[in-house]
Amino acid sequence: MSPATTAPTRPQTPAAEAARPGILGRIADVTYRRRGRTVLAWVAVLLIAVGLSAAFGGDFKADYSAPGSDSSEAQDLLESRFPSQSGDTVDIVVKADGGFTDPATQADVRALLDKLGNVDHVASVEDPFQTPGAVSPDGTTLVATARLDVTNPVDMPVPDSEKMITIAEDADHAGFDVALGGQSITQGEAAEIGSEMLGLIAAAIILLLMFGSVVAAGLPLMVAIAGLAVSSTLTGVLIALIAAPDWSTSLATMMGIGIGVDYTLLMVTRFREWRAAGLDPHRATVATLDTAGRSVLVAGTTVVISMLGLFAMGLSFMRGAALVTILAVLVVMAASVTLFPALLGYLGKHVDRWRLPLGKRAETVVAVGGHVEPSRGWMAWSKLIDRHSWIAALAGVAALLALASPYLGVRYGFPDAGNNAEHTQTRRAYDMLAEGFGPGMNGPLLVVAELPGDDPAAAQPIADAIGATDGVAQVAPPTVNQAGDTAVITVFPTTGPQDPATEDLVQQLRDTTLPDAVSGTGIEAHVGGVTAISIDSTENIAKRIPLLIGGVVLLSMLLLLISFRSIAVALKAAAMNLLSVAAAYGVVALVLQGGWAGHLVGIDTETPLPAFVPVLMFAVLFGLSMDYEVFLVSRMREAWLRTRDNERAVLEGLASTGRVITAAAAIMVAVFAAFIPSHDVVLKVIGVGMASAIFIDATLVRLLLVPAVMHLLGRSNWWLPAWLDRRLPQLHIEGHPEMYLPRPDAPAQPAAEPQPAT
Incomplete structure (x- = not known):
């Protein structure tokens, strides 16, 4: 008999019994119990959005000129x-x-x-x-x-x-x-290939390979599609109020698909861990939203902050693109914390139904204290980084700087028919x-x-x-x-x-x-x-870039400081993200040279880089890089609070999230790579830049450089002056997993996959 049918569903410690779930946990509890009403509410919202768009929808328009220029x-x-x-x-x-x-x-x-x-x-x-x-x-x-x-x-x-x-x-x-x-x-x-459809197909394949189950893979896709259906419909109303370029819908759709799938992927993974730890579907849903759900909200907020940085450019088409994208992000976030638990109400106990014959699945091990042990492969990788921290850190920085070097010779301008x-x-x-x-x-x-x-x-x-x-x-x-x-x-x-x-x-x-x-x-x-x-616009954008970078970096650092109660984590995240973005810029510059790299993506002439592209890339990529930072460091902090052992915290955090970050990054790479076949050179370049940046960030940065640096910093990772700690609000991004864990004295045991209800 599986633990899912025998384990208690209530907290087992006095401290846990005295605690209550946070607001996300309470939302999950309500939407799970009233799942029918929640699904109907989303259908009603979609119908209202369709009606509003039909009655008040506007047209896309954009002014690419530099305000006040000759x-x-x-x-x-x-x-x-x-x-x-x-x-x-x-x-x-x-x-x-x-x-x-x-x-x-x-x-x-x-x-x-x-x-x-x-x-x-x-x-x-x-x-x-x-x-x-x-x-x-x-x-x-x-x-x-x-x-x-x-x-x-x-x-x-x-x-x-x-x-x-x-x-x-x-x-x-x-x-x-x-x-x-x-x-x-x-x-x-430009009879474009269906980029959005290509992205969804790629995401579905990656999810199936990761989960090995049609139901588990389908949950992230359902949430992302539902969120996009509402946000894309409401976009018609939004552009009646503000000017936005037509390509902003492609950007918003790709962002919505990517983060919608990524966020739900994180929560499905955590849900399965809670089920393996012995919680029933209802309690596991509440625990998932009360832990991983917090990471989702912080990650989504960093994306919104990054997109708001585009307002500093003072360009109407940038503001329009930012608002259309922010709308998609907010709606998908709302779907992640309301629709997702409602869907778990229907599918949670069947999450491993319709398994694919993809080989034997590794066991999930529940350790003493109830937390789920990471897989052996990721733990081995994490220990390897620990043993060679200096080499990993230096190699990671050298690789990022080498990738960034072609950007030194970039030529700004607008591509033309040539x-x-x-x-x-x-x-x-x-x-x-x-x-x-x-x-x-x-x-x-x-x-x-x-x-x-x-x-x-x-x-x-x-x-x-x-x-x-x-x-x-x-x-x-x-x-x-x-x-x-x-x-x-x-x-x-x-x-x-x-x-x-x-x-x-x-x-x-x-x-x-x-x-x-x-x-x-x-x-x-x-x-x-x-x-x-083109000349005036390039000059106008170039002089405003420092405002964008400074504003986005400072706000993101502040959010991380509040979330993780650590100065080192905030500074390290900003530095790593800047290196990651610089490396992506270098890849774009290499492709635009029109040589062997350019021919791989269909650019056969030396092509200038529109100044707004690196600005847009920075806003999007800095936010997405923070997503992976939040996914990774939140699990490290959770382990740190439980063990007060930095080495163990870094090992567990990397091993616990390595698979999720890899799959999430693969999905984002596939989604943005769907831009590359575009006939539009600008969209092609955006696709190259975004896809390469996510790949670089998830491999060189999150899985190599970040853990290496955190091993080197030791306990300093978690230092915060007492006077500052008292003044900062408490977000508890890691949640309260101890509320949901079985008794600490329970023996470690392999947990079978939850059995489908009959």
Whole structure:
């Protein structure tokens, strides 16, 4: 007969009998007993969220410009006074081997333009045969601009973009090459693989391998999916109130899947331990939430704190992405502490049902005092780290610094179509334009001038001055709006949009050329366009990064200090997490070099790193790294409070959580790696960075460096000045496991797996 059917379900010591479960334990007790009502409540919340989203849902929108910058002022002028110039555009690039003097070739071009002009949301298509400079100097390449009636590329329906791509592909024939460029076309080509589904499938496989049971593996997935169903639906309401980029849903979904599965994975593991220790399903559920549940709340709070750090950047799209992600995290946390115990009410006694034939499962051993002994393999690894602490610590730091080193040569900027895959429409259009007109054709600057006195001719001297500036290949004639008070001058540099010389040209135009040209005229001129916005945004983000890092690190250290009552743990966690993030940055920089590492993930050219990506990575990764820190150190502290033996505490903590951290990290790596097949270079880079960071953090840091350093620090790990200890609130992150343990004098015994109820 199994211990689950014979062990007492009430505390066995006077101290335990006098104690009561914490608030999470009481929540677990209520939701377990009223599991039907709890499940129905979640269904009701989902239905309400669907109704709210249908009635009040908004659309995604994002402003990537730097507030108050010169390019931002130029864009504001375009949108308010020159809406025809502020809409999104598509470049139609045609290369004809025999040139465009042949009437038959001209007829093919006009037929192509007519078909494209009839696509929905295409407002107009210019005639390249009537537009100065639309044919390359050698006469073999032609470019025409299609203006859309949408300002933001995300507002262009993907089916319409796909229709334009199909028309271009059908027109392509021998000696007549057609390619389309523009962000709307990029969206049309990015028929993404279902990244979220890939992540869920990977998580399911890893959970099955870890638990060997369909029921145990299914519990984390059910909680994560339920939380995401609610949060993703409520996102529609949230974006009606704040501006958020469309990619924020992918980030929030991946975070929701990852932490939802990880947190529930931790609690399922602890639940099974309590069952092996002899508790019935009800009592084991309460014990799980009263111990592991506390770690989940602290871990989730660190993620929220990290995402709130994005507010320090002062960028609306960062705030929007942070809020969408925080919503997902909070809802999944709520599901973990309410829906999970309710599901255990139905499935707890069947947690090991539907076992898979994955070999013999190791026994769970209940030691004297009732705590569950770690597996022999993890205990052996932990002892190995103990014996070679100095070597492990030095090797871990050296490996992290080596991985971080490529970041020293990183180049900031925004990837463009030249970094897309070679077979894509946008990359082909980029290369054809660069070959026919020069690299600057792919990154034109827009000089927007406010004209006083409605004098359209006042813009021409400005264009002349710009044309005489070094680094300018061509200047289009000024275009004046109907009111005659604003002019747009298109400037084509001699260098490409990612070339440092182009940035120098932008600064020269702003600092010298334009001030001299408008001096005494009352004209105000601003340099804008995609290239200028990229330059300004990068500079704006770079100067705010210290605010993000400082704020997130300090708040996270404070939370750990309160949770673990240890100065050393808080300082060590901050240092280790910074090393882990730096190593991930190095991996990203290596991939962006476009060499052998880049080719592994589909990056075949040297690619700049958007400045907001390391900012976003830092916020996400620092929070997730703290998750693993909390999982690991909470079990160490639990053992420390029980034994007051640092060596034993570190050994038990690592051995008890090693398997959980490894599985949790494997799930997160798989979830974020699902970004890598994306056609979007930015999403691809985020996937590489996140997946590599989690892998590095869970292996080099949590399973090697952290235990090594904690062995070296000894009892200092748990030191806190008495005056500070009295002033800090008590979280008791480890809970009160002694409340639920069997009698200390019970003999150690192997505990059979809980038998399913019949």
